[in-house]
Amino acid sequence: MRTEQGRGDRAVTTTAATGAADAFRLRAEQWLGRSVPERWKAERGALSEAEIDEIRLEWDRRLFRGGFAGISLPAEYGGQGLGLREEVAFHELAARAHAPEGFGRIGKILVAPALIADGTQAQRARYLPPILRGDHVWCQGFSEPGAGSDLASVSTVARAVPGGYLVRGQKVWTSFADKARKCLLLAKSDPEAPRYRNLTMFLVDMDQPGVTASPIRQISGASHFSEVFFENAFVAEEDRLGPEGEGWRVAMGVLNHERGAVEGVTRYVEMRGDLDRLIACCAGRAGTCSPVADFDTRLELVRWQISKTVAYQEDQARSAAAASVLKVTWSELWQEIAEYGLGAACPDHHAHWRNQYLETRATSIYSGSNEIQRNVIGDRILGLPR
Amino acid sequence: MSVNILAGEVGVVAATALRELAARAVGVLPVAEYADGAPLPWSVVGDGGWDLVGVPGDGAASLRDLVEIAQTWGEFCVPLPLLPTILAKRWSAAARERTGPVTVSVAAPGRPPGRFLAPYLGEPEVVLALGLGAGEDRVAPPAVAARDGFAPTLRLAETDLRSAFSAEAAREQAVVWAAEAVGCARRTLRDSVGYARDRHQFDRPIGSFQAVKHRLARAHEQVELAESALLWAVAAPADTARPVRFAVDSSIGVLQTAIQVHGGMGFTWEMGIHFFLRHVLTLRELVRGVGL
Ligand SMILES: Cc1cc2nc3c(=O)[nH]c(=O)nc-3n(C[C@H](O)[C@H](O)[C@H](O)COP(=O)(O)OP(=O)(O)OC[C@H]3O[C@@H](n4cnc5c(N)ncnc54)[C@H](O)[C@@H]3O)c2cc1C
Numbered sequence: 251m252r253t254e255q256g257r258g259d260r261a262v263t264t265t266a267a268t269g270a271a272d273a274f275r276l277r278a279e280q281w282l283g284r285s286v287p288e289r290w291k292a293e294r295g296a297l298s299e300a301e302i303d304e305i306r307l308e309w310d311r312r313l314f315r316g317g318f319a320g321i322s323l324p325a326e327y328g329g330q331g332l333g334l335r336e337e338v339a340f341h342e343l344a345a346r347a348h349a350p351e352g353f354g355r356i357g358k359i360l361v362a363p364a365l366i367a368d369g370t371q372a373q374r375a376r377y378l379p380p381i382l383r384g385d386h387v388w389c390q391g392f393s394e395p396g397a398g399s400d401l402a403s404v405s406t407v408a409r410a411v412p413g414g415y416l417v418r419g420q421k422v423w424t425s426f427a428d429k430a431r432k433c434l435l436l437a438k439s440d441p442e443a444p445r446y447r448n449l450t451m452f453l454v455d456m457d458q459p460g461v462t463a464s465p466i467r468q469i470s471g472a473s474h475f476s477e478v479f480f481e482n483a484f485v486a487e488e489d490r491l492g493p494e495g496e497g498w499r500v501a502m503g504v505l506n507h508e509r510g511a512v513e514g515v516t517r518y519v520e521m522r523g524d525l526d527r528l529i530a531c532c533a534g535r536a537g538t539c540s541p542v543a544d545f546d547t548r549l550e551l552v553r554w555q556i557s558k559t560v561a562y563q564e565d566q567a568r569s570a571a572a573a574s575v576l577k578v579t580w581s582e583l584w585q586e587i588a589e590y591g592l593g594a595a596c597p598d599h600h601a602h603w604r605n606q607y608l609e610t611r612a613t614s615i616y617s618g619s620n621e622i623q624r625n626v627i628g629d630r631i632l633g634l635p636r
Numbered sequence: 637m638s639v640n641i642l643a644g645e646v647g648v649v650a651a652t653a654l655r656e657l658a659a660r661a662v663g664v665l666p667v668a669e670y671a672d673g674a675p676l677p678w679s680v681v682g683d684g685g686w687d688l689v690g691v692p693g694d695g696a697a698s699l700r701d702l703v704e705i706a707q708t709w710g711e712f713c714v715p716l717p718l719l720p721t722i723l724a725k726r727w728s729a730a731a732r733e734r735t736g737p738v739t740v741s742v743a744a745p746g747r748p749p750g751r752f753l754a755p756y757l758g759e760p761e762v763v764l765a766l767g768l769g770a771g772e773d774r775v776a777p778p779a780v781a782a783r784d785g786f787a788p789t790l791r792l793a794e795t796d797l798r799s800a801f802s803a804e805a806a807r808e809q810a811v812v813w814a815a816e817a818v819g820c821a822r823r824t825l826r827d828s829v830g831y832a833r834d835r836h837q838f839d840r841p842i843g844s845f846q847a848v849k850h851r852l853a854r855a856h857e858q859v860e861l862a863e864s865a866l867l868w869a870v871a872a873p874a875d876t877a878r879p880v881r882f883a884v885d886s887s888i889g890v891l892q893t894a895i896q897v898h899g900g901m902g903f904t905w906e907m908g909i910h911f912f913l914r915h916v917l918t919l920r921e922l923v924r925g926v927g928l
Binding site for chain 2: 393397398399400403422423466467468469471585589592593595596597600604607608611612614615616619620621624625
């Protein structure tokens with residue numbers, strides 16, 4: 251089994267770390283050392299739900315003030331203008347420093363890249379700064395009761411009216427919806443147009459009378475996602491993201507980020523924490539924990555797979571091939587780690603593993619189920635006949 | 637090999653009757669609606685004498701019969717201590733003297749030392765049998781040290797009192813709990829197959845996609861083999877642990893598949909698959925606790 255130190259020395263990317271990257275790591279490490287709230291580190295388990303929310307909201311703001319919001323986003327849009335390598339490095343250091351997870355995840359990982367790829371200058375100027383500052387929590391309004399795996403069949407309708415659109419319909423499983431001020435919404439804008447060309451992406455204000463979010467209880471008992479109802483909610487013309495009829499293309503870009511390297515690395519660090527916990531529990535129980543070494547190997551491979559995805563960025567085909575396996579790999583490995591953790595019955599971590607076991611049941615469902623992702627691998631990466 | 641494959645008449649009759657009782661009480665209700673309640677009063681099974689079905693004597697249920705009963709009972713996940721009571725009254729004269737429900741406690745690996753786990757302890761009328769074919773044959777009033785709400789349908793409590801089991805009583809208890817787990821799996825598989833037929837995506841039932849079909853087929857393999865493992869466990873007093881663990885682990889696998897096949901719905905509290913999952917995960921703890 252490796253030591254904590256050994257892991258820290260390992261380079262994240264396959265290319266040699268540059269002096270600049272080292273400097274970034276050092277700066278990040280020092281900043282994290284100063285900035286992670288003591289209460290979070292020391293008494294996290296004892297904090298109330300409201301206190302946790304407050305710390306997480308504040309963390310997004312601190313990240314911004316410290317110059318660590320939007321690490322891999324271009325500087326002209328308020329990001330740090332660094333690479334994915336730094337993004338990866340920061341998440342890792344943050345996890346090691348036991349930093350909280352902000353509520354900015356969807357805004358930064360999904361919405362910001364979509365704004366940069368498809369937004370107008372005005373949209374970027376208006377929406378990117380509050381995302382980076384931590385002022386706007388976003389949610390992703392894609393799935394509907396009738397449109398989960400078959401996302402293209404969304405039936406929420408955006409009807410053109412003078413100056414914009416009126417939205418009617420229902421979304422479901424919308425994470426953070428009860429906290430969000432903004433929603434990245436996929437809706438049907440043209441009932442007559444053929445499948446895939448009838449959809450449009452919108453940037454919708456959640457703070458308006460036509461929008462209600464009602465939380466849904468999950469199997470762990472927590473309620474991190476909601477049903478969201480749109481009853482003639484208004485979206486201004488200038489809050490359409492990309493042209494009418496191009497919502498599907500925009501959505502696919504978002505899904506690629508959702509299953510991509512930055513998302514992967516945030517999961518890697520969470521999993522690393524879990525696995526280290528398991529390793530600690532198994533130490534001194536020789537022979538009872540044989541799969542743990544295998545988990546360790548596979549988890550480090552997740553990290554190498556991320557590095558490869560990042561390194562091949564310029565080579566679209568190779569990068570897509572590498573990225574395509576990320577989400578299926580980490581999601582199932584995490585489930586196995588949690589299953590094993592629960593079964594290993596470590597006295598000190600009983601409650602942790604019960605919760606983690608239940609929570610990880612979702613990893614193979616969200617961001618598009620693993621069945622769907624394997625269909626994607628078969629169809630698009632391997633080019634198998636449909 | 638031919639012995640004990642089929643349940644005897646006692647087992648079949650009891651299982652059929654209990655299926656009717658449970659179905660009448662909770663039949664079409666989602667488990668989320670009754671997991672925290674009392675959908676079936678003790679008197680219904682008690683008045684029928686079903687808690688005495690394993691009491692030694694003429695026409696007593698065999699272990700194979702108890703497996704039949706436990707599998708059937710497991711399909712409903714009814715929060716009622718029928719199975720521990722059957723076992724307690726089979727092995728303890730003091731338990732038999734009680735008209736109401738009786739439970740047992742087992743070791744609790746991974747818990748504070750000196751704590752034992754007892755399903756349903758602290759529920760109305762439930763007492764604890766302390767000697768099942770071993771130790772002093774008496775019952776104790778409920779002394780709950782802590783509650784464990786993880787599996788609402790098992791109402792687990794921690795207690796400082798430990799039931800003593802003879803080797804055979806412990807073995808039977810483990811087999812019965814494993815059979816209950818397999819019942820949970822069988823039921824959930826059936827529900828999942830139903831869901832895969834009804835739920836449409838891409839204008840087709842999701843069960844028509846090979847990925848879903850194979851997952852469910854695999855779950856069917858697991859349930860079938862788990863049931864066979866129960867037969868093996870019944871027939872092999874010296875080698876019960878392996879098939880019992882296999883049966884419980886396979887059941888957990890089936891429940892995981894059920895969540896996946898239900899997609900986002902499977903991850904909701906209200907859909908209720910997690911009640912079965914929590915139930916079976918807790919049965920696994922109990923099986924370990926009783927020493928298998
Ligand atoms: C914790 C959590 C958070 C989520 N957060 C969000 C969010 O913030 N925003 C959002 O928009 N959505 C969110 N989702 C929704 C998620 O994207 C969907 O649950 C997922 O796409 C599956 O859709 P579904 O639930 O309708 O399942 P279904 O599509 O009904 O799928 C049911 C089963 O059928 C399988 N299946 C379906 N079609 C096929 C096929 N063609 N081939 C093979 N198998 C198939 C699936 O893999 C699955 O096992 C979240 C889900 C979860 C669990």
